[in-house]
Amino acid sequence: MYEELGRKIQATNPYAMSSPSSTRPLPFQMYSTPGSTADQMLRKELPYLSRREFRVHGGQIGDSTSEISFNSLCRQIEEGLHKHFSESEIIRGVLKITKPGHFKEMLMEKEDLTVQELKGLLQSHLGDKSSTELFQSLMCARQAENENPQQFLYRVIGLKRKIQLASKHGTADIRYDAKTIQEVFLHTVCQGLGPKHGELRRDFKQLVASGDVTDDTLLRQLVKVTSEEEERQCRIQSLPRTKVTHARSAQIEGGPEIKAAAAMTEQTDKEIRNPSRSPDKCSHFTATGQGERAAVSMHD
Known part of the structure; x- marks a missing residue:
């Protein structure tokens, strides 16, 4: 009965599955026959369905300048x-x-x-540099005065990746091994930092000695050390500063005549500023002056 029913279904619908191993018809075959209007429209539109074209992103190339590397x-x-x-x-x-x-x-x-x-x-x-020039720049790279450690690390990572990409091209004059590039890169990172970043240099050396180091590991360690140093500087600047006063004494050097003259001058200045405290000496000076004037008039 099942076999007879299957033959009847197959005779009625030629696209029905006659056996489990047969392939299932496509969706458009279920609703259109080879001579139908839908099939004719699909065949007519296929030549106009263009393939996705290759596009370059990043800018344009000119005779003198270029917006893309x-x-x-x-x-x-x-x-x-x-x-x-x-x-x-x-x-x-x-x-x-x-x-x-x-x-x-x-x-x-x-x-x-x-x-x-x-x-x-x-x-x-x-005007792109060759692989040899890039490798030489990586070997001699060092931190500039106006460059922080993070910018220096970004620049060295960029040089390393340029060398790796240039070594893969057929136009490269010398193709460097990936291991050699990585070893030179790590050496430059440890030795190219400025003298102010000794602690960061020690941390990088420990990471390099521990084994394989990735760029992400170096960046995370740099951010950690930099943030800790910034926090320490903020704590130091927030502490109150005590003012220290330094007292200095001036001494007069010279012979006994100079010291005696300086003492007499100082004593005279004090008497002139405070005449009420020394009435006798002031009257003595007045009488002496009157006697001198009388002697001068008699002589004339």
Whole structure:
């Protein structure tokens, strides 16, 4: 009975499943037949459904200036190749962000341009440093006077990642090993800090000696030490300061005549300022002056 019922259903609906192993029809097959109007409209619209094109984000490229770096451009090109975009689609996407000028004309006139050749031309045009120059900059990097430890660490991390990205390109003059780059990076971080950050340098050395250190670990340790130092400085500045008064005495150096003259001058000044306290000496000075004037008049 079940077999006969199955044959009747299959004869009535040709899209019904005849066996468990058969495939299930697509949704549009359940509602449209090969000759229906819906099937004809779908086949008519398929050629107009364009594929998602490759786009470069970050700015435009000009003859003299550029808004996008070479490393960012290469990273986006690698992502496009990983997503199975063709080389012609990637080259077309780079040409769209290139401003009209001599550089764009040169790219458009070049026949059989490949992605590898495009990278070499972009590196020369954008003036990007080679892997050797970047590696030398990483080895000699140090903290500037107007640069805090966090900015210095960001700059060194950026140099390291540029070297890693440049070593992956076919245009790199020398390809450095990832382990070598990491060792030079950690050495620069520990030795390139300024003399004011000795405690942070000791913490970094302990982290490096403990084993594998990531960029996130260094950043977390830097933020921790910096916040603790800022808290300590705030506590020190909030304490009341005691004023210390220093008293200094001046001594007169010289012979006995100089000391006697200085003492007499000081005594005379005191008597002139306070004449009421020494009436006898003041009257003596007055009488002496009158006698001298009388002697002078008699002599005349």
